[in-house]
Amino acid sequence: MQKSGYVFERLFVLVIAAVFMCPVVHMTAFAGDISTELEAPPIPPSEQYVYHNYSFMKDVMYEIEFQFPEITKIYDIGDAWEKTQGIADRDILAMKISDNVLVDEDEPEVLILALHHAREWVNHEIAIEFIRNITSAYGNNTRLSWLVDNREIWIVPMVNPDGLDYSLEFDSAWRKNRRLNYDNISYGVDLNRNYNGSENGDALGAWGGAGTSDDPTSDIYCGEYAFSEPETQAIRDLAYAHDFQVELDFHSSGDWVMWPWGYSANLTPDDDSLVAIGNRLAAINGYTAAQSFDMYATTGDSLDWLYGGPRVYPFLFETGSVFQPDRAVEVWAIIDENMPAIWEGIEIAGDRDLKAFDISHTPLLTRPYSASGFPIDAVVTAERGVDTGAVSVTYRVDGGPWSTLPTDRPGDNDTYEAVIPSQSAGSFVEYYIVAHDLSGVEKMSPLYAPYDIHSFTVTAVSGPPVADAGVDQESLLGETIYFDGLGSTDDVGVVNYTWTFVYDGVTQTLYGPTPEFTFMIDGVYDVALTVLDGEGSQDSDSMVVTVSSVPIPEFGAFAMAMSVVALAMFVSGSAIFRRRRRGV
Numbered sequence: 001m002q003k004s005g006y007v008f009e010r011l012f013v014l015v016i017a018a019v020f021m022c023p024v025v026h027m028t029a030f031a032g033d034i035s036t037e038l039e040a041p042p043i044p045p046s047e048q049y050v051y052h053n054y055s056f057m058k059d060v061m062y063e064i065e066f067q068f069p070e071i072t073k074i075y076d077i078g079d080a081w082e083k084t085q086g087i088a089d090r091d092i093l094a095m096k097i098s099d100n101v102l103v104d105e106d107e108p109e110v111l112i113l114a115l116h117h118a119r120e121w122v123n124h125e126i127a128i129e130f131i132r133n134i135t136s137a138y139g140n141n142t143r144l145s146w147l148v149d150n151r152e153i154w155i156v157p158m159v160n161p162d163g164l165d166y167s168l169e170f171d172s173a174w175r176k177n178r179r180l181n182y183d184n185i186s187y188g189v190d191l192n193r194n195y196n197g198s199e200n201g202d203a204l205g206a207w208g209g210a211g212t213s214d215d216p217t218s219d220i221y222c223g224e225y226a227f228s229e230p231e232t233q234a235i236r237d238l239a240y241a242h243d244f245q246v247e248l249d250f251h252s253s254g255d256w257v258m259w260p261w262g263y264s265a266n267l268t269p270d271d272d273s274l275v276a277i278g279n280r281l282a283a284i285n286g287y288t289a290a291q292s293f294d295m296y297a298t299t300g301d302s303l304d305w306l307y308g309g310p311r312v313y314p315f316l317f318e319t320g321s322v323f324q325p326d327r328a329v330e331v332w333a334i335i336d337e338n339m340p341a342i343w344e345g346i347e348i349a350g351d352r353d354l355k356a357f358d359i360s361h362t363p364l365l366t367r368p369y370s371a372s373g374f375p376i377d378a379v380v381t382a383e384r385g386v387d388t389g390a391v392s393v394t395y396r397v398d399g400g401p402w403s404t405l406p407t408d409r410p411g412d413n414d415t416y417e418a419v420i421p422s423q424s425a426g427s428f429v430e431y432y433i434v435a436h437d438l439s440g441v442e443k444m445s446p447l448y449a450p451y452d453i454h455s456f457t458v459t460a461v462s463g464p465p466v467a468d469a470g471v472d473q474e475s476l477l478g479e480t481i482y483f484d485g486l487g488s489t490d491d492v493g494v495v496n497y498t499w500t501f502v503y504d505g506v507t508q509t510l511y512g513p514t515p516e517f518t519f520m521i522d523g524v525y526d527v528a529l530t531v532l533d534g535e536g537s538q539d540s541d542s543m544v545v546t547v548s549s550v551p552i553p554e555f556g557a558f559a560m561a562m563s564v565v566a567l568a569m570f571v572s573g574s575a576i577f578r579r580r581r582r583g584v
């Protein structure tokens with residue numbers, strides 16, 4: 001959790017900006033939306049409000065989708081009730097967050113819902129901040145980046161946008177949606193009593209029972225029939241269109257984490273898993289874990305239906321101690337305490353039954369050079385059994401492309417081995433291990449690979465070579481130069497000689513201890529020799545070749561001979577001159 005503090009620090013500026021923008025957003029966004037159904041003019045919100053309305057949430061979502069198109073996509077999954085009547089324009093907006101976001105990949109899916117109940121204002125703030133947090137952390141934070149890559153996260157930050165805007169502007173105690181009920185007087189259905197029941201998995205069971213009312217003026221009015229409301233229909237259709245493993249549902253208040261059933265004290269068939277996950281989430285946010293029924297009996301809520309219908313493992317968070325904590329600092333404390341619990345819930349979706357699955361591997365920081373490569377051993381065990389053909393090692397060298405190797409089981413036991421091919425001394429090798437159990441659950445070592453990674457540096461066993469490029473040489477145009485690198489030494493033998501120099505604007509490369517080259521352009525050439533030993537250790541040396549277009553004068557017999565010739569030419573030349581003058 002150390003890194004979360006860093007993320008929040010960076011988001012602090014955004015927070016401050018959002019807090020100060022908020023009243024302005026409210027005033028401008030509401031005038032057109034709700035005034036049609038009001039007799040009295042809207043009352044401006046209190047200055048201390050930090051809460052954001054539907055319009056603000058929508059702006060934030062589209063801004064983030066624009067900023068992070070690779071990992072976010074907004075889906076309009078239905079209209080809120082007032083839009084179905086043409087009296088407002090609020091949609092039920094969902095955002096998918098994942099890598100390859102436009103593709104439905106084979107990754108565990110998670111659903112996050114917030115704000116079924118209009119007055120529980122802190123909860124869409126949690127959802128919005130979660131979206132901001134995980135998108136801005138992508139590529140910066142190890143765990144959050146891994147979650148984006150390995151999960152498909154769906155968030156509906158505002159299940160009840162009509163109700164929220166009404167609650168923010170006119171009646172802070174408002175809980176339901178804004179349907180005009182059949183009595184033509186009262187408004188609103190309690191959306192979290194309008195799901196179908198799912199008594200013991202019976203899709204028609206227990207709607208409109210305990211914890212509900214059929215009085216349309218009641219705060220817990222369950223509607224005329226299950227899924228009568230466009231808001232709950234949108235969530236129902238989304239849930240059936242996907243394979244959500246885990247759902248997190250944000251309400252207020254009381255600091256609880258709850259799981260089904262809510263209609264009965266009976267335990268679900270998956271009670272062990274629900275209790276284990278509920279306890280784990282509650283340990284993170286510091287809330288109290290309980291079966292929903294132990295709080296109060298309810299029927300027709302999302303918790304029971306998501307479990308009984310599409311078989312999601314749902315968890316309801318009752319955040320904070322009041323519906324509307326009135327100071328920014330309290331809201332942010334609630335967001336802060338719940339963010340790591342959300343991350344944990346998303347991670348748990350990878351194996352919601354929390355079966356034991358371990359990859360035990362001891363990484364080494366250095367490995368001596370080996371011509372036969374580097375064995376990577378791991379002990380892999382899984383409660384459901386290891387898919388023995390699906391354990392692999394993925395590696396790369398010096399930041400190059402990734403390659404994946406299958407593993408063997410040399411002892412026919414739990415130890416799996418792959419051999420990374422030999423690499424030269426000084427190479428930096430990064431790798432991670434991936435395993436699957438027999439139910440298809442994936443496990444990595446390190447846990448959040450490749451954002452976390454095992455690595456080693458290949459060290460030399462013998463000493464490095466010493467290059468010797470030989471002495472500087474001089475030549476005339478057209479003469480052949482014989483290079484001499486035979487003075488180079490190594491304790492296990494030089495295996496490669498590479499000579500380079502720039503000739504006519506192009507780098508020439510020659511190989512071998514004694515290559516030759518004929519220079520047809522004069523000049524001074526800097527020649528570099530690099531030698532490699534059998535481990536890939538290397539050394540370099542250089543020499544200079546000077547190529548001249550004219551003979552080089554020397555003091556000696558040649559110079560003397562030239563002087564004699566010049567003197568003779570001078571003498572005979574004078575004679576000719578004299579002869580010519582005489583002739584004139």
Ligand SMILES: [Zn+2]
Nearest residue numbers: 117120251252
């Ligand atoms: Zn609620």
